[in-house]
Amino acid sequence: MSAPRASRGAFLIWRVLLLAQLRESPARLLVTVLAIALGVALGAAVYLVNSAALNEFGLATKRLVGEADVIVRGPREGFPEQLFTRLARDAAVNEASPVLELDVALPGRRDTLKVLGVDPFRAATLQPALIGDIGGALFTLFQRDSIYLSSSAAQDLKLRRGDELQVLVGSSPKTLRVLGILSEGTYSQALGLMDIASAQWTFNQLGRLNRIDLRLNTGNDVDAFRRALGLRLPAGVLAVAPQVERDRAVTVTRAYRVNLNMLALVALWTGAFLVFSTQSLSVLRRRRSLALLRALGVTRGQLQRALIGEGAALGVAGSFLGVLLGLAVADAVLSFLTGDLGNGQLRAAGASIRAAPLPLFAFFVMGTVVASIGAWWPARAAARQPPARSLKGGDGDYAVVARRSTYSGVVLLVAGAALSRLPAVHGLPVFGYAAIAALLFGAVLLVPILTVKGLRLAPRTRRIVLDTAVAQLRENVGLSTLSLASIIVSFSLMVAMAIMVYSFRMSFDHWLGKLLPADMQLREPFGSDTAYWSAADQAKLAGVPGISRIEFRRTRQLLLDPARAPVTLIARGATSAETAAELPLLQTRPLPPPSKAEPAWISEALQDLYGYKLGSEIDLPLAGRSHRFTVAGIWRDYARTTGAIVISHQAYLAATGDASANEGSVWLNTGANAALTETALRSRFARGDSLEILTSTALRERSLQIFDRAFAITYALEAIAVIIGLTGVSFAASSTALARRAEFGMLRHIGMLRRQIVGMLASEGILTSAFGVGYGLALGTALSLVLVYVINRQSFNWSIDLAIPAWELAILSVTLIAAAAVTAIWSGRAAMSQDAVQAVREDW
């Protein structure tokens, strides 16, 4: 047969089979298409939202970095401005621009405003896109106590040109005048722009900078210059490549984004299992027709291609719908919610969907390929089945299938266990995900042999309903496996996620309890560089009536590695012993003698990202000098994925001379009123309303609420996966019930009551789903170990203690078994609605 004629033949067979399927079970095909569409839509939406936010973030960073070749970055409290003079005189440097970059606290607000203090003329050269907008009014920037706002900041703060903006410096408000609003295209995020001298004056940073942008003379090797400069800079000051600045948000949020994408892919793969299950059942139902086609001269290859083509057609329809749906969802998310999808580090105002035809086409192809893969196995099995055997009837030799799949299943399980031991790749748990996939597929491949063995052990009860149900399942392992596959996959993933989230929640709750022993917590706006309490302020706060004890902390950012986000330094506890006692320590060692380096306690992220271990010596750049600390303990921190270091207040004061604080814990006297104490604490400052004060109980509740909200999307995706899985079970039940119409008819003829047949189907449904649920529980628990100990740890660099939500899982299991039984009964009733007489006359 010539190639074109053969492909035309395959196309015709494909069309005939597909149209017949469409006529026979349009609802089933529609649901399968929708399942694929849902998976594609979720994947596409997550991708579009993330890429829109990242794009916006990247654009904003590009505007800030401008034309610089090298960025010299210091700690937030800055370095002496003499460094600028030195660098500006360097022969290799063409242009140097001094910057004071601060996150400024605003009275009465919880968030901060990024403010750049720049030399307008130098910045006009290096950041033309940012400064160019001011144009001829550049001189106005020199006015004292004045600021330009980006249009996003002006909208957010509801300010116009000429209005006053209050900022917090220390614990006191200062007033700036809004000189003008930058046009929308200049900078899309919230930003304030000031003259550097004015900024230094306003924020008590006279003579200090924290960033210098450098452009080199043509012909210089930028990388070599940056490396050499890094060696000459004072402690805590780093030479950073602009690309690193731009990529930081991408790097820091990569694990989070990949995890979200993986969740979306779960829905897509569950859809593929639905295709697999639908196609397998449809092939089984049509085995005689397909065998007839083979007998009439359709080749094995033509039949296989036609059946894979059916799956691909479902994939094309589902993927097309999914891409459209994904675009709509992403647009809605960006219009009505922030684009960060629960990750604050990705918050970017003004992000919008960019038409990205290539990635969208990739999602379209992915959906189609996944659906085709789902159809491949049943197509191959159908094409390989000897036509004579199919024409005679029978479901095929599942003993052979079971033997083959057992071997592959064991290999995959071993591979999964081995993969789970491998480390992260560029901070991503690539092998962890591969382990999950291998364990999942391996476990599904073991279902036939386990079903055969398990049902062989089932004793005869002499109850005809139950015995017949068991015999039916035992002899149709293939069918049982198919109906079980989708529910096992989706349920085990849901169990794994439920255990992981529950473990995380329990660990998080325990962690909160350890960190919040006091009655109240107070702090200045989170992340602010300008608001703090001086020693005098602290004394005022400590003097508030009703307080039995108050402990202050100083938190600030330290940039240890230019390629990574800054880590948080926390000075807390009067002495080292006191500090160690307050932390949720996971590993500890005796404190070093006072003559040795001071102790520091690092979070798990520091251990994972920077490779520090117990006893390691670390140099921290404090007040322009390097100070050596010894790692005396590793503690659990769920608040900062980029790492945190705790040192004692005493050690911090000795290293920096900085006695200020920006967080505190308050213990009340017995009987003291928390609300009155809060009012009294606020009254100690002119703008006390900007203090964040919460009782520890309220803070704990709020934190758990945020936790639950962050995981809501996870629950939603998992619920969708289980619904898709249940749909698979329902399809399997209705297909097998329809295929067994003649059997039910015969049983009615020989005197089996309707309710006995329904009971038989219910027993089959319960036995099948109970096995599926039991197996899903075991598999889900195994997968949860990979999630908890591998994927979570490698993605977020914190550990979780395993905890099993036994009651929730029990309720969910019983609900699923009941749902499957109801589905089986409903399918049986539908199949029996045709009269028994007609049924036995059909010769299938």
Next chain:
Amino acid sequence: MRGLVPDPGLVPDPAVLRLENLSKRYSPDRPAIFERLELELRQGEYLAVMGESGVGKSTLLNLLAGLDQPDSGRVLLEGVDISTLDDDAVTLLRRRAVGFVFQAFHVLPYLSVEQNVALPLDLLGVAEPERSRRTALMLAAVGIAPLANRYARELSGGEVQRIAIARALVHRPRLLLADEPTGNLDPRSAAQTLALLRAQVKANAGAGILITHSRAAAETADRVLVLDAGGLKPLRPDG
């Protein structure tokens, strides 16, 4: 349960099956399939009903088994008017008193030969060792005892129909109904099956009705009736 037990005040009906004035039509605007049908079948009697396709042979069989309702008239099985019974009651009567053999065999592929044959006994709750004894006897009677532990998919058409016959008779029903039982068999298997059916009906001292197109098959019965628009009539020798 209504009507399972005949009224003790009445004289027991010697007929296993009696049709009185039986009429059936599929819809009011179509002609009747048959009208005022009368028939009596006594114990040990083996009757063949012939007729052209579409004349209503299978409909008649369904009415006899209580799987369909007549428009008028009565079907008395063991003296019980089955039209007065509800679905459960007629099912229980059928379970005890009727055996079926179908053209398409309809044995359960997931049960062994022995389990298939024992199904009616299991439905009736016959306990061991009686269940196994009666099943073994029946398997031996139809000549498939060595196949007891095999599955139907491994057997020939003739062997599968023997399973169906054994299943139809294992609980010693008063009435055996066979609908084209040899329609899917080769001539040799068909002849063996017909001989077996007759022998087993006689051996079990019940009554049997064989629905068939085939004159050769019909001639294995004690008497042959032809169903046509005029009702049930004896087959003329020139038939």
